[in-house]
Amino acid sequence: MAISARATQAKGAVDVVTTFLARIRALADDPDALDLTFGNPHEMALPGFTAALRAHVEPRSADWFGYKASERPAQEAVAAGLSAELGLPFEPEDIAMTQGAFGAISLALALLTDAADEVVIPVPGWFCYEPMLHAVNLVPVRAPLEPVSFDLDVDAIARAITRRTRIVIVNSPANPTGRVYSKQEWESLAAVLEEASRTHGRRIWLISDEPYRRVLFDDVEFASPAASYPWTVIDYSYGKVLLAPGQRLGYLALSPLIPTHEREELRDALMPLGLAIGWGFPDAVMQYSVPEFETLTIDLAELTRKRDRLYAALTDAGFEITRPEGTFYLWGRAPGGDAIAFCDALAERGVYVMPGTLFDQPQHFRISLTATMEMIEAALPHLVEVATASRGAAA
Template structure:
């Protein structure tokens, strides 16, 4: 085989996703397509995004577009925001600016784990965890969420921990389910991780994947596991709240509760490892724009209206859907119990949704709420017709 074993494993883990990409790309030029697949924008960019970037595009010094690592003003802005949001005493030195959450996760894996280490990931969960881990020569270990509520199953995580476990990844608000986990959940998980670390004689780290942290409904509070477990790092992406996933901007944050010597060691490694993974720092203009972008957000009231419109229609048609507490997705059980058949029937009508098989859940589907309200209204008759034709879920 020409490619490396880890490349082959990464490719195999993402083949179902790339095949789906290719199929959806074939419909990209169809003006009548009703697309609910990815969290892409369906309208022009938020005015605050474009103005923030425009304000920084004109060079002010000769090194305006020179090599940039983590810009100090961006670090200071992020640390101040985290202090306000999470109530923990973050400092600028705890922040590494990255190419979105992808870059932050790559940095975390390189920083904390060695080749062959195991990393526990949630299922259903983001479909890029596994290929990223394989590419980093790490071993993904799945831990199922509660099959009814999609709550984090702390007992399942405990069963997944072995002497080789180095990292546990959690995601709240969770993609694809929209669940937001409570402080009590994090306290229970912290106890499991502390016990596992003590039992196996090596520290288990927690990576808290928080790109949807600011996208929550109904006044639901957010709690980060960094508040409960000191050995936590947080990854974040601005691409979600700005509805601009193509502008790669994010960060990795070290919990200020990490014990002093370990925190200092990690701080000193953030820049060198960011360089080593392929200059994983955001472009200069995006970093300069961070202070302005901190105040920019998609319209949460409009997003809630979209959620309620689509959830109400599907629920009224007898489709079992999880009402999201956060993110911009709807997660449901496919009518007839076959996610692929449900998606194929909708494809024939020009309505495109994501099959649950991409999340290792073949009986489910996911829909993105970033579509316009007009698109939602046009799609609802097709969704309800197909649901009626395929019948109830298998359960």
């Protein structure tokens, strides 16, 4: 075999995604397709986003486009923003600028793990956790969320922990469910991780995956586990709040509550490991733009309007939908119980939604609210009609 065993495992874990992409290739050729799959933009970029890029693309010095690690002004802007949001005293040295959340998670894994360590991941959860872990010789261990509400199941996480566990990954607001977890849940998890760390004689770290932290509905309050469990690192991506996932920009942040000697050791390793994982720093113009990006956001009022319209229409039509508290997704049970059959029937009508099989949930589906309101209105009759037919076929 030409490829390595870990590459084979990583490929196997992501094949469900590539298979799905192959199934929706028709999108590229159909200008009338109603694409409600990924969180991609369907309208022009935020004016402030493009204005920031234009302001910084003109060089101001000979080294303007030279090699960049974590630029100090970007670190300062992030630390100030995080401190204000989370009420914790972040310092610029706690921040490593990365190529989106992918890069931040990769950096965290390089920073904290050794080969064959176990990493506990939520199910349903982001479908890239597992292949990323396989690719660096780590062992993913699934911990199910509560099966009806999709709340964090702290007991399930406790059962998943072994003496080989090094990291637990949590995601709030959660993709695909839209759930936002409370400080009380983080306090319960912190107690479990502290006890397990003592029992097994090694520190278990927490990666808090927070790319949707600023995409919240109904004045829901966000709480980060970094305030409850000192041994936490936060990954973040600007691609969500700016709705510009093709421009890779994010960061990894060390919790200020990490004990001083450990925090200093981690700080000293951020830049060398950012280089070691393949110069994982963002491009120069993106970093120069961070102070402006910190004040920008997609239209949350319009996003709420789209959520409310879809949620009301689908629940009225008999769908079982989890009402999202954050993110830009709607998560529901496929009528008839077969996500692939439901999504295929919609695709035949030019409506594309994501089957829950990508999240190891073959009875569910996900809709992206980044579609335009016009697309949503056009898709709704098809969703209702296909649901009716699916229920009839399953009866």
